[in-house]
Amino acid sequence: MRLELEAKTFGPRPVLGGLSLAVARGERLAILGPSGIGKSTLLRILAGLDRNYRGRLDGADRLAVVFQEPVLLPWRDAVANIAIPTGCDAATARDWLAQVGLAGHEAKFPRQLSLGQQRRLALARAFAAGPDILLMDEPFASLDADTAARMLALTDALLTRSGAGLVLVTHDPREAEALHARPLLLTGQPAQLQTRPQND
Numbered sequence: 001m002r003l004e005l006e007a008k009t010f011g012p013r014p015v016l017g018g019l020s021l022a023v024a025r026g027e028r029l030a031i032l033g034p035s036g037i038g039k040s041t042l043l044r045i046l047a048g049l050d051r052n053y054r055g056r057l058d059g060a061d062r063l064a065v066v067f068q069e070p071v072l073l074p075w076r077d078a079v080a081n082i083a084i085p086t087g088c089d090a091a092t093a094r095d096w097l098a099q100v101g102l103a104g105h106e107a108k109f110p111r112q113l114s115l116g117q118q119r120r121l122a123l124a125r126a127f128a129a130g131p132d133i134l135l136m137d138e139p140f141a142s143l144d145a146d147t148a149a150r151m152l153a154l155t156d157a158l159l160t161r162s163g164a165g166l167v168l169v170t171h172d173p174r175e176a177e178a179l180h181a182r183p184l185l186l187t188g189q190p191a192q193l194q195t196r197p198q199n200d
């Protein structure tokens with residue numbers, strides 16, 4: 001997919017300026033930058049959730065989006081939370097649960113799962129959709145260090161296995177590193193993308 005953005009404003013306020021961004025299967029990008037700079041806004045544009053901007057978005061890629069809040073179906077168990085949105089059968093959903101370490105939790109409702117488990121369920125649902133590109137908005141925030149490290153390793157493994165591309169929004173460069181994602185920095189007002197200077 002390719003985005004050629006000319007401008008994104010909220011009312012009179014320019015938030016994002018001219019920038020272009022392209023990602024394909026197998027490629028991993030991380031969008032870094034301070035709070036309020038426009039990272040989530042950029043991701044929502046890439047996801048097709050915000051069409052109110054000047055520019056164009058091309059590509060017929062299958063997308064899956066993982067948000068900071070897991071956004072699960074509260075009255076459905078873990079299996080149905082994967083099977084209903086993706087259209088896969090229950091056996092496939094169970095297999096995805098096992099792959100993210102949730103074997104034995106198949107019949108639980110989201111409220112019976114910890115935040116880390118809910119995040120893994122959302123991750124399983126995203127991969128079960130068979131995306132070409134996975135879009136992630138701060139999916140590792142507010143997890144304890146061990147849980148975040150395990151989920152990063154799991155995401156890395158699933159991306160490698162599936163061959164899906166990645167656009168990760170994060171304020172933490174270590175997450176970009178852990179996922180072998182090329183860091184792009186959003187900076188300025190309105191914000192534009194800068195490739196981070198490499199140290200090596």
Ligand SMILES: Nc1ncnc2c1ncn2[C@@H]1O[C@H](COP(=O)(O)OP(=O)(O)OP(=O)(O)O)[C@@H](O)[C@H]1O
Pocket residue numbers: 010015033034035036037038039040041042171
């Ligand atoms: N729906 C909206 N209406 C008006 N302003 C908005 C809207 N959504 C975001 N903004 C503003 O646009 C700017 C960019 O917000 P955005 O959420 O994209 O930043 P961010 O870099 O993702 O921040 P954070 O890291 O804190 O999530 C902020 O100043 C925010 O207040």
